[in-house]
Amino acid sequence: MLIVLTALLACTGKPEPEATSxxxxxxxxxxxxxxxxxxxFGRLLEGSGREGWIAFHKGDYDTAARSLSGLAAWRAxxxxxxxxxxxxxxASVAWPRTFMLWEKKSGLPEGSAIPVVAALAALDAxxxxxxxxxxxxxxxxxxxxxxxxxxxxxxGLSQVTGDGPLADCIQYHHQHRNPAAAxxxxxxxxxxxxxxxxxxxxxxxxxxxxxFKTMSAQRTPTxxxxxxxxxxxxxxxxxxxxxxxxLLASLGVDQPAAGDDPDAARDRIRTLDKALxxxxxxxxxxxxxxxxxxxxxxxxxxxxxxxLLLAWARQALEAGEPHAALAYAQMGLDVEHxxxxxxxxxxxxxxxxxxxxxxxxxxxxxLDALQVLGDAHPExxxxxxxxxxxxxxxxxxxxxxxxEN
Amino acid sequence: MRPLSFLLLLVASTGSIGAAFRYAEDQAPAxxxxxxxxxxxxxRLNEMVFEGLFTDNKELATTNLLAEGYTVSPDRMSMTVNxxxxxxxxxxxxxxxxxxxxxxxxxxxxxxxxxxxxxxDWINKxxxxxxxxxxxxxxxxxxxxxxxxxFKILPKHKFTGTAIKRTDPFRNxxxxxxxxxxxxxxxxxxxxxxxxxxxxxxxxxxxxxxxxVSDKNYQAKLLLYESLEALVRVLPRDLAVLQNxxxxxxxxxxxxxxxxxxxNEGRAPYDNPAVRxxxxxxxxxxxxLAPVGTGDVLSGPFVKSSPFYNHKVEPTxxxxxxxxxxxxxxxxxKESGSWVRGNKPLVVRINAHKTLESSQEVVINLQxxxxxxxxxxxxxxxxxxxWKGKVWRERDFDVILSQWSFxxxxxxxxxxxxxxxxxxxxxxNPEVDxxxxxxxxxxxxxxxxxxxxxxxxxxxxxxPMVFLWTLDSYSAMNVKVRNVVIHPFYFFTWVGDWRMx
Numbered sequence: 001m002l003i004v005l006t007a008l009l010a011c012t013g014k015p016e017p018e019a020t021s022x023x024x025x026x027x028x029x030x031x032x033x034x035x036x037x038x039x040x041f042g043r044l045l046e047g048s049g050r051e052g053w054i055a056f057h058k059g060d061y062d063t064a065a066r067s068l069s070g071l072a073a074w075r076a077x078x079x080x081x082x083x084x085x086x087x088x089x090x091a092s093v094a095w096p097r098t099f100m101l102w103e104k105k106s107g108l109p110e111g112s113a114i115p116v117v118a119a120l121a122a123l124d125a126x127x128x129x130x131x132x133x134x135x136x137x138x139x140x141x142x143x144x145x146x147x148x149x150x151x152x153x154x155x156g157l158s159q160v161t162g163d164g165p166l167a168d169c170i171q172y173h174h175q176h177r178n179p180a181a182a183x184x185x186x187x188x189x190x191x192x193x194x195x196x197x198x199x200x201x202x203x204x205x206x207x208x209x210x211x212f213k214t215m216s217a218q219r220t221p222t223x224x225x226x227x228x229x230x231x232x233x234x235x236x237x238x239x240x241x242x243x244x245x246x247l248l249a250s251l252g253v254d255q256p257a258a259g260d261d262p263d264a265a266r267d268r269i270r271t272l273d274k275a276l277x278x279x280x281x282x283x284x285x286x287x288x289x290x291x292x293x294x295x296x297x298x299x300x301x302x303x304x305x306x307x308l309l310l311a312w313a314r315q316a317l318e319a320g321e322p323h324a325a326l327a328y329a330q331m332g333l334d335v336e337h338x339x340x341x342x343x344x345x346x347x348x349x350x351x352x353x354x355x356x357x358x359x360x361x362x363x364x365x366x367l368d369a370l371q372v373l374g375d376a377h378p379e380x381x382x383x384x385x386x387x388x389x390x391x392x393x394x395x396x397x398x399x400x401x402x403x404e405n
Numbered sequence: 406m407r408p409l410s411f412l413l414l415l416v417a418s419t420g421s422i423g424a425a426f427r428y429a430e431d432q433a434p435a436x437x438x439x440x441x442x443x444x445x446x447x448x449r450l451n452e453m454v455f456e457g458l459f460t461d462n463k464e465l466a467t468t469n470l471l472a473e474g475y476t477v478s479p480d481r482m483s484m485t486v487n488x489x490x491x492x493x494x495x496x497x498x499x500x501x502x503x504x505x506x507x508x509x510x511x512x513x514x515x516x517x518x519x520x521x522x523x524x525x526d527w528i529n530k531x532x533x534x535x536x537x538x539x540x541x542x543x544x545x546x547x548x549x550x551x552x553x554x555x556f557k558i559l560p561k562h563k564f565t566g567t568a569i570k571r572t573d574p575f576r577n578x579x580x581x582x583x584x585x586x587x588x589x590x591x592x593x594x595x596x597x598x599x600x601x602x603x604x605x606x607x608x609x610x611x612x613x614x615x616x617x618v619s620d621k622n623y624q625a626k627l628l629l630y631e632s633l634e635a636l637v638r639v640l641p642r643d644l645a646v647l648q649n650x651x652x653x654x655x656x657x658x659x660x661x662x663x664x665x666x667x668x669n670e671g672r673a674p675y676d677n678p679a680v681r682x683x684x685x686x687x688x689x690x691x692x693x694l695a696p697v698g699t700g701d702v703l704s705g706p707f708v709k710s711s712p713f714y715n716h717k718v719e720p721t722x723x724x725x726x727x728x729x730x731x732x733x734x735x736x737x738x739k740e741s742g743s744w745v746r747g748n749k750p751l752v753v754r755i756n757a758h759k760t761l762e763s764s765q766e767v768v769i770n771l772q773x774x775x776x777x778x779x780x781x782x783x784x785x786x787x788x789x790x791x792w793k794g795k796v797w798r799e800r801d802f803d804v805i806l807s808q809w810s811f812x813x814x815x816x817x818x819x820x821x822x823x824x825x826x827x828x829x830x831x832x833x834n835p836e837v838d839x840x841x842x843x844x845x846x847x848x849x850x851x852x853x854x855x856x857x858x859x860x861x862x863x864x865x866x867x868x869p870m871v872f873l874w875t876l877d878s879y880s881a882m883n884v885k886v887r888n889v890v891i892h893p894f895y896f897f898t899w900v901g902d903w904r905m906x
Binding site for chain 1: 431432442443444445446447448463464465466523524547548549550552553555644645648651654655656657659661699700701709710711712758760761807808809810811812813814815816817818819820827847848849850851852853854855877879884887888893894
């Protein structure tokens with residue numbers, strides 16, 4: 001769609017004259033700028049990279065980061081970092097919960113490296129006390145390499161030295177989160193499971209709980225963002241304008257309701273939707289045909305809405321309000337394309353659904369969203385397998401029910 | 406439903422929001438008796454009328470419902486359940502331990518022929534220690550027996566013995582302890598429920614009305630015109646319209662459901678795996694799915710997000726050439742464009758639910774596909790009562806088109822174990838039986854996970870069914886309904902908290 005529209009824009013005439021002192025707060029922002037001056041969008045695509053912006057619009061931030069430059073590339077990397085941070089937050093719940101329930105319901109398999117991986121997960125979640133509890137269980141590890149790491153780990157991540165797949169991976173994480181600690185040696189983590197061990201008649205796989213936090217550290221750009229135009233700064237973002245605080249306040253949606261209240265979250269979204277619907281209708285009636293075409297075909301308002309609801313979901317998750325987060329994420333999802341990442345379904349919305357479901361006890365439902373994310377982001381496989389184990393553990397003593405239709 | 410009927414329904418049912426919560430089902434429950442529940446619509450209605458000793462809380466952890474507490478013996482071979490003393494049946498009779506004992510004994514009674522009898526096969530004995538205390542002993546040690554006591558309790562005083570028939574008058578005058586009691590079976594197949602005056606808790610919606618709206622093309626319209634407050638399952642092609650309507654809220658309601666064509670392996674030619682595998686390769690599943698909605702084509706008996714789905718097993722590819730080879734192996738030849746054996750043409754007779762959403766469309770397209778490959782298809786759409794008789798009880802069919810829904814445990818044992826009560830196809834593979842047994846007793850999650858992924862592969866290869874798809878599934882509700890949390894399987898578990906805003 002973006003490809004067709006860039007051709008269209010090449011043929012259009014002069015931009016519309018700029019509006020003066022708009023009374024509607026929504027009349028000032030990146031979307032009204034594009035609608036009022038469709039050529040500005042064409043200039044954006046030519047200036048920074050057409051393919052990259054197409055990818056950015058679709059939520060393919062990996063391609064966008066590779067294809068764009070300057071501020072646009074910086075933003076794409078920011079999105080990559082944000083997704084990794086979403087997954088790190090989810091991992092900080094998934095791994096500890098899985099291993100604690102495993103021990104409680106099934107008992108720890110003899111000689112298994114589970115306590116060591118559980119300790120890593122606890123350290124990653126900032127719970128050194130829990131990590132020590134795992135490491136002090138007096139386990140006789142079947143793998144001497146694991147045993148060596150376990151004894152070093154009691155002193156913290158920085159104390160793990162030596163070679164071997166587990167030690168290498170821990171050192172990799174430590175170095176990439178602490179550049180000052182880099183030794184120059186090229187440690188790495190295995191692709192696939194962190195640990196593969198033999199159980200009774202089966203092979204057990206344990207995945208790396210530290211992957212996403214390191215990924216977030218690697219991907220999130222540091223320092224000041226490069227300079228750029230308004231469109232480079234805001235296009236396809238959760239910000240309507242440079243002065244969102246005042247804008248959202250004027251719409252009455254700047255603050256979430258107190259407490260983890262999904263109905264209040266939905267009311268907030270409906271207030272937002274009312275304002276956006278009114279603005280869209282008004283604009284479609286008065287803008288140039290080229291502007292309207294961009295507005296509708298690129299779904300500019302809908303894209304903004306999806307990014308804003310994702311931002312609200314993330315804020316709610318950070319604030320420990322998973323029920324509100326679930327409401328934001330569910331209402332932010334484009335159900336017409338519920339099984340694909342796209343302009344209205346950025347990858348973060350699936351991460352938010354996964355985390356919110358997990359935090360509200362709906363572990364099995366968390367896998368529905370994660371499966372979609374996994375199709376485009378294979379790095380979530382370990383998280384998927386771990387949450388799968390958790391879902392199985394939660395249902396171990398239950399009788400399943402099935403019905404027709 | 407013809408347009409005039411739709412208009413009459415619209416006129417008859419238009420009323421102010423707040424008078425009753427009206428929701429649509431594709432088919433009305435055929436029976437309101439938890440002993441004989443076979444469909445999702447029946448399970449949903451039961452959830453409002455009946456209660457178990459325990460239930461899920463909103464975080465899906467086990468919580469007391471008719472039980473007040475419990476203790477499990479140190480050897481885990483028995484438990485004592487203390488019952489709440491303030492629960493009453495809808496007719497005002499007090500709920501007591503005798504009702505719990507009666508329910509278990511009815512489920513165990515071979516004269517009952519309950520579709521739910523498997524729920525108590527782990528119980529050795531049950532007795533009432535006193536009016537509000539139940540003692541249960543188990544066949545084997547149980548780690549968490551309370552997790553198995555979710556089944557609905559029945560009122561002993563409404564029955565004459567523990568051998569209960571489907572035709573027992575209770576089905577028309579059900580009595581439960583739940584927040585709602587049945588007030589009317591209406592002539593239009595709708596069911597009215599009212600808040601039970603004997604219910605001990607608070608209930609936000611005074612009246613519920615279940616409307617049978619079998620034509621799904623009208624369901625969305627009824628919701629948009631505010632003649633309904635909710636649709637339990639939205640037709641996939643209506644999702645976009647409802648999503649963009651600001652008076653409607655969509656809630657995910659996935660129920661781990663999948664569609665399938667099931668073969669009766671007790672009947673020729675479906676006793677031959679080559680014939681089953683051939684038919685699977687003659688069907689273009691993607692093309693069948695396209696007009697129905699968005700979803701995932703499947704390769705086995707789980708949805709793709711399931712922990713048990715084996716992603717290494719690809720869906721059966723549409724391949725008429727291989728199908729032809731398989732049919733020839735089975736002794737068929739193609740003559741004048743039709744597959745025949747012993748001068749008899751291959752005719753696939755399919756039974757489908759009359760009210761299964763989109764089944765008519767699927768069957769018509771399936772007929773077209775198979776006929777173009779030289780196989781005749783005859784179709785019989787069955788109402789619910791006939792389906793239960795022919796399929797559930799008598800196994801009197803050749804091929805069925807249907808859908809299974811599973812709760813979050815996704816337990817397929819009853820469908821694929823050779824002794825499974827829902828194994829309509831008569832499928833039997835000792836290796837699968839062993840894996841299902843292993844999965845059932847597994848305490849290691851990865852043992853269970855691998856066992857069921859192996860089952861997925863074997864069942865795919867054996868092809869007792871052609872696995873079709875799972876659809877995106879949402880329910881839709883008027884935004885004025887507040888405090889809504891939907892149970893991922895039973896839907897109405899927490900309906901007592903719902904309010905009209």
